[in-house]
Every structure is written in C-alpha cells, then in structure tokens.
Amino acid sequence: MEAADEWLLQSLRLYRDLHTFELQAPTRLIEWACGNRVCVAGYGQSDGNEILQLIPPPTLLTKETQGLCPERDFKVECGGFSERPVYSLKYVPDTSLLVTSGPPDSSLQVWQVSAEDSDVIKSVSTIATENGTGQSWSKIATISARAPWVLHGSRLDRVQITEVESRKNVYTAASRGSEELSSLAFLDCNLLLLCCATGRLCLADIRQPQSLVEAVPVPSAPCSEQWCMGTRHAAQGSEPSSQPVARLSSRGLLALTDLRKTSEFLALAKARVPSPGSGAEFLCISWAPALEGYLAISGFDGTVHVYDTQSWDSSGREAEPIFVHKGHTFGGAGGSRDPPLVTVHTWHLQKPRTLLSAASDGSLHVWDWVQPCGKCG
Template sequence: MEDDWIISSVKSYELLHTFDLPQSASALDWGSSGNVMYVGGSSLEQHSNEILELCVPEKILNPENGLCSKRDFTMLQGGFSLKPIISLKHLSPLDKLATVGTGNLVCVYSLSSCEKGMIKHVVDLRTSDPSPNHDGYLCWNDNYPTVILSGCTVGSAALVDLEKNAIVYQSSGELAVPLNGLAFTCKGSDNFFTLTCTGSIELWDPRVKSVVMQQENKDDSYFYAGVNFAMDVCGDNCEDTKLMRVSRLDEHIAFYDIRQWTKPVSSSFLLCHGGKNNHNKHLCAKFSPHHDGLISISGYSEGVGVYKTEPSLDLIFTHKGHEAETHDCSVLTHLWHPSIAKLLVSTSTDGALHAWQWKHDKLMTMESMYKK
C-alpha cells in the first residue's frame, strides 16, 4: 500500500515532503513570514509535551530552485510544557507563543530567551475558575497584536492581553458547556463567535456582558459527545466575511454570511474523502487564504480533503499519505501556508508531518475518483 501510494504520488503532487516529529502534534502555526513553523505535541506514553520551532526547507519555499542545500525541516529551538498542548498561536509582535491544553489555562512562552535554543516558559493565565476539563481553543487577530481569544467552555471564553498578562474580557456564558471552536468575526473586530458542543453558534461583543445573538438550531443530544463540529471564518472586514460550520454527526457543511449568520446561505452533505473515520476525536476545517472557493477538512474521513465550494461543493483532491504510511493512524490537524498557494501541512497520530502541494491539473471530481 505504501509503495503504491509513493508511486502514484509522483503524478499527483507538485511537492511532497515528509518529516518525523519526536511525538505526534495536534497544534500548528506559522511564523510571520511563513518560513518558520511552530509545532506543539504531546505524548501520553512518555508523559511529555514539546514545543518546536522548525525552519521550513528552502526546497519548499522556493521549489523552482533545484539546487537547494536545505531540503528538510530543521529545528531552530525547542521547549517543554508541563501541560498537554492542543492549540498553539504565535504572536509575532511580542515574539511569544501561547498554548492551551485541556482546561482554561493559557501558557505563554518567550521565543527570545537568553538561553540559546530554548523556548522559555514565561507565565500561566487562567481564564475562569474552576477549570473545566475540556479541550481548549486559541485565536489571534493581527489587528489586536497583543491579545488572544481563549477558552474551553462558553463561560471560560476570554480575551487575554499577553503584554499586560491580564484578562481584558470574560464571557458570561455557561461554564459547563464545552466548546468545539472559537473565531473572531473578522480581522478588524474584537467580536467573536463560540461554537458549542451542541452545534450552536453564539456571537459575543466585548462591549456587553451577555451573548449578542445565538442560533436556535442546536441539538442537546450532542452534549458531551466530543468534538463533532468545526468552524472557520475568513474575510478582512465584516462586509465580506464568511463562516463555515462542519458537522460530523449529521454529515453536513453550512456556509453563512457574517451579516445574516443565523441562517446558512448554503448547505450540503459532506462528501466523504475516503473511509469515514468515526474514531478520530479531531475535526479541522479551514478556508484557503488564497482562493475564495477552496476549503479543506480533516478528521471527518481518511486523509485531508480539499474541496471547491462554487458552484456547489465538490471534492477535488485528497491527501492520503498519512494512512498510506500507517494503517492505524489518524490525521490530527492541518494548515494552509499563508503565502504559498495550494501548500498545506498536516500531522498525524504516528508523529508524521507532511508538507504537500497538489498538481494544478489534479482537480479530481468525485466521479473520476470513484471510477478507480
């Protein structure tokens, strides 16, 4: 299976790099220029949690240069965390990293430590008390460069100023309701959405204490059922911002106009890109930063699926490399490169990191895939 996939991948990819991490990584973020990647990983067997700063190889950044000396990821510096790492964000203006695990503890690290090669822990900030034991989420808005949005439940969602090491806004929601996602409404706003474990999306405005608006189409039967929803938001301002919500349980994907987000503009059955994976607790959905009509999803079925959304939802490519290498592994997360079109990175439970870019002529429809 692995040999077959490697042979077929030559025809399918413009670029494909694989790298073995010390442990599986569920948290990824880019440096400000896109030539550095930050990776957060945890190992239950070794009871260790690592943060790595990796230099992206020149072969990926400039693939047209065939004589690149650096063709593999290299570690620039690293550090350890006492807490598991589920989400990670790089704050370039502060030269800091923020991480969250299970619970509402935000751990802050300095990338400019006096100890060369070390990512140094600086401070821990708790966004609510008591601390619920649910997966945490992090968001960063570059219009507010020192502030992050963090939370693991609706009631623990908070805006945290990492320059002042202080909470500047605390939501008034129910502390017991776990989150499946967090997102700012747009780059120019500090308003934000919470996606609950029941599939409900709520809008919060830091100028007021209570929720501003809430969807009514929630299903309480999903309560505490795990991570079965994912969302992402794209757009530079609230006039052109779109919101996407993916549901693992009813196999639907919905798109919303930010100005009328209580009802979807369009919705569709989620096309399965390979065998359905009901055991993967991770679900990730991302808008492409380069193409309005491209999205990517992992955790719903095997591999990472890339879809076009116009005129209707259609699967155009599936990265199956993680399952091809190890049959019992699952994709943990994935991320688009901020400036290189169609370049994605993805990680899996076996500790693999893949950087890949599919071929321009490899726009595969569902019909052509299932003819095989």
C-alpha cells in the same frame, strides 16, 4: 507492488511538491509563526512534550517548484518542553510569544521564543482561569490590534480576553449557556466568533458585553455529533463579517454561513467521509487563504479532503472533493498498527494549493497538488 510504492508512483502526477518529515512525537497543531516558521508540539500524557519551532524546507520559502523531495528537510530552530500535553498553540502577532493550552485544566501557558543567539523556547508565565480545575482545556485565539491579547475559554459561559503580558482580564462574555466550546476566533479587534461542540455559533462584540448573537442552528442531528468551525481571514479593505464561516460535523456535514445574514445557510453539503469512529477529537476544517472558495477537512481517517465550495447550494447534497491527500495512510509500520489518523492540517499563507498536514504516527507532510486541466486557480 506494495500500496505505498504504488501511491509514490501516482504522486509523480498528482503532486507538484511533496515533502515528508518524521517528528519525534505526533502533533495535533501546526501553527505559522514569525518569519514563515512552523510550530509543532507533542500531546502525550508524559512530562516531556516538546514544543518545536521549525524552519520549513526551501520549497516553502520560494515560488519555484522543486519537485518531489522526501528528505527530512525541516530544520529545528529552537524548542522547549511542556510538562502538560499541548492541545493548542497560538503565536501572538508582533511579539516573540506563544500561548499554549491543554489538559488537565483550562489554564494557559505563555512562552518566550528566545533571541537569535539561543535555541530555547522558555516558559514565562501562566494565565490562570476562574474555576479552571475540572474544566476541559481552553480553546485559544490571539491578536495584537490594541495589545497582545488572547481569547480563551472551555465553555460558552467562560469566554474571556486576557492581556498576555500583564495577564489583566479585559473582557468576559455574557452567556447563560454552558455548552463546551470547540473553536473560537477573533474576526477583528472587536468581533469574536464562538463555536460550540453542539454546532451552536455565536457572535460577540466586546464593545457590548451583554450582546451575544446566535447564528442559524445547524441541521438537527444526534446529540453525540460534534462540530468545529473554520474562519477565513478578511481580505484587505473588506468587512470581517463578509467572510463565510464553515462548520464541520463528525458525520461529515458541512454548513457555510454568511455572518451578515445569520438567519439562513449560505450552503449545505455532505462530505464523502467514513462513518465517525470513537469521537471527533481531531476534526479540522480550514479555508484556503489564497484560493477563493476552497476549503480542506480532516480528522476522519488518514486523509485530507479539499473542496471547491463555489458551486454549493443549500440542498445538502454529497460534495465531490477536488483532491484527496492519502499519503499519511501509508505511513504506518506494516499491518501491526492501526492506520494513522490525520490530527491537523493547515494551508500555506501565500502558496495557493500548498498544505501541511500531520498524523498520529508522527508524520508531517507538505504537499501541493496538481490542478486538473480545465480548472482555474
């Protein structure tokens, strides 16, 4: 029996739901958009990188479990073409706008998702950045608390907030450091969180432009080690700073930080992942929005690991994943190609144990694992 067939048989008991889909080109982003739509985009170096807004399969739009279903049941609702690779895409809340970024510079592209009578995603403007030429691509985050804003930057000393529609600059962070950024996020309409590729974590308040607070440094490591972060959306009525921040390194180190007490780690652990390969291009870590203390990591190989962090401490011991999604590993065309690498994953916003993941072979999976007996959640 071939490995893929064996895995499919195992899936009958490992998954409550499993859907597979083959994209025309691989994506390194999966972004939730208005109406439970999903956006993906190509990241190739050609002039024809598609941006697609997909209608998810029915099982993602209902509470009922519909079983294993390997059909191509994502539907393309609308799409457009980008002349540059799309490395990041963010939906602007309460609008029909998307913002994208990617090489060869740090400028941003703004897109309009057309009205219901059209299936076109069209380019509407470009947000230029100071000294953008020669800089790496911008990491981006969006919010619409006061107005449609985009937080963007490629380095710590080049972080800005720009009003999306007017392209007016509304904030520039003050920093003497010039480290490359790996991730950034709005905690709320005033607080920003910035993570450098070195693992440095900084908190900024737009009401105090000169204020940049650094959290506890990550454990000492080789200078080649790369880091990214994952933030959790604050529960209604709670302070955004009360939600822990997770950092992941290319060696598989995991560091949890409580932003209300940045002088020490909340927890440290070591993920069971293979040794880093050529780089950390696809490192991804994310908190489950509907499961307390659960997070997922990917970017090391063709798998996605899910962890329950509630028992972690500051010892840095190896953590045991509660589930490993191996489906992308079997997606290659025989043994003639390198095994696929997971490029991104994201959690369903309402279904607690449902994730979406994509890989370098163009596969897109939706999966909901079976919770082992005796486990809550």
